[in-house]
Amino acid sequence: MKNIYVNRRHFLKSASASLALSTLGPGGLDVIFQEKPYRVGLIGTGWYGKSDLFRLMQVAPVEVISLCDVDKNMLTEAAQLVSQRQKSGKSPRLYNDYRKMLAESELDIVLIGSPDHWHALQTIDALKAGTHVYVQKPISVDVMEGEAMLAAARKYNRVVQVGTQRKSTPHLIEAKKNIVDKSMLGKISHVEMCCYYHMRANGNPPVQPVPDFLDYEMWTGPAPLRPYDGLPHRRWWRTFMEYGNGIMGDMCIHMLDTVRWMIDLGWPKKISSTGGIYVQKEGKSNIADTQSAVFEYDDLNCVWTHRSWGTPADPEYPWAFKIYGEKGTLKASVMKYEFVPQGGGTPIQKDVIYEREKYPEDLKEKDIELHAAPATRLHMLDFLSAIKNGGRPVADIEEGHISTASCILANLSMQTQRPLVYDHQKRQIVNDREANGLLQRSYREPWIHPDPKNV
Known part of the structure; x- marks a missing residue:
């Protein structure tokens, strides 16, 4: 024991x-x-x-x-x-x-x-x-x-x-418990979420031999087999839609998931998005460097914006969400939260909790x-x-699926250039045959795409 x-x-x-x-x-x-x-x-x-x-x-x-x-x-x-x-x-x-x-x-x-x-x-x-x-x-x-x-x-x-x-971040748990759940925001009718990190890898490395220590065929698996142009680890694979869903799928999911948990939201009623590669056109990357999306709920829009170039709209909250209520505003990120009451009053702020002294081994861990x-x-x-x-x-997994799928649907909206309504019970996009064809990607042989009706 x-x-x-x-x-x-x-x-x-x-x-x-x-x-x-x-x-x-x-x-x-x-x-x-x-x-x-x-x-x-x-x-x-x-x-x-x-x-x-x-x-x-x-x-x-x-x-x-x-x-x-x-x-x-x-x-x-x-x-x-x-x-x-x-x-x-x-x-x-x-x-x-x-x-x-x-x-x-x-x-x-x-x-x-x-x-x-x-x-x-x-x-x-x-x-x-x-x-x-x-x-x-x-x-x-x-x-x-x-x-x-x-x-x-x-x-x-x-x-x-x-x-x-x-959802397990101490200062965000506190913000939900002491600010949101106690109705200090009042009626909530607008949410803004953002990421302005310069995180989009955009190089032009040459095609090269696959090193002996990497099984590139197995690394690729069901995805399209791109010509090998260097180790895909960390940031490089994320710059290609073949392996993910861009900054929307990487960063928006965190903020949308947190907001849904904070104010008890389920599936969006409608999702729309616009964007593309507007600035960083010189490299191989095929993920959007600029994108906005709207996740619509009853009397509430959750709006996402990302740019992998330029300056953040609010330097104190470069990757964050802001919940706007009639009685005040809650700003929050991985580093802190701040509640600003409407019409005066004392703001409430709490910073991230570190545990350096309790887990000193953390200080020696790379990255x-x-x-x-x-x-x-x-x-x-x-x-x-x-x-x-x-x-x-x-x-x-159900909550993770809602947040993930919502971000994927935002990308599909950007691709099809129209709003999308997803019926999760029927597992289809309403009245949009073309968009429905995009709900499942093609797998590279011999891998077989899983079927939700027969897993």
Whole structure:
């Protein structure tokens, strides 16, 4: 029981412990810590895959059984780091093909940190193998993938937590509880969301031989096979629509998902979007550098804007959302929130919580987002609580699907140049045959697109 005690004591010292206890409900930490460690596998050992895994290892007893990646160098490095952090000191089994990993390893939990175009197949296969899944956002690259993932989660009765950890960000939980839920905003009738980060990779690297340590065929999987022009890891793959949904699918999903959680919104009634490549035309990138979208609800529009060039509209909130109510405005980002009451009164502000002193190992971790680490730890605890109790996590696959699909539909609206209305019960866009044909992307052989009616 020693490991359990250490984890429990260590977590209770953290600044976000009280939030976790209130979120987890009756039983508190007893629903998390258990004598038998969870057996864990990770698919995709890059930057955020490792980050998610390390946060899980910090808050609960786990044994990392297996790692999978198509990049041998990345896989070897991850294995070394994991063996150093594991209390057992054991090195995990290493795999190139996630299907073999799922077949050979009896796992309780699978974390998926692969690029977006792999999320659907890997999640569904992991669910079929009997595991619970933590999958990074966005959950899918097309709407029908998301429908199939949701159907699979329900069919196999497993917990799927999506990596939209803003819902577990301590200062945002506080903003929802103390500002929104107490009706300090009054009637809410407008929301603005934005991202002005210069995050769009836009180079012109030459086509080159695929290095021996990378299985580029397996990396590409069901996506179109682009000529190899350098390691796709981190920012490069995200600059191509072949593998994702641009800045809309990467950054808007976080803010839209958070806003929906904050003010209890479901599917938008109508979605429209315009944009394109207006400025950064010189490189290979084919994602929009400029885009706006409107997600329409009853008496409420949620408006998104991104630019990967120029200056932010509000330098203090370059990636953020602003909720406008008749009694005041709530501005919020990953770094802080600020409530400004209408007509005077005292503003309320709260900054992000760091846990450097409680988790000093964070300071030595390469490329860690220190501001996001407490949120991811809470997100993992919520995930484990749902596994233990048989309930739904705060970022359940259905919520992740709504947020992801809404962003995908915004891209389809931009592509078709008209508003779209999605009927999620019928899984089709209303009165638009052309747009319906875009709900499912073509898969490269031999991969087969999942069918939500038969997962």
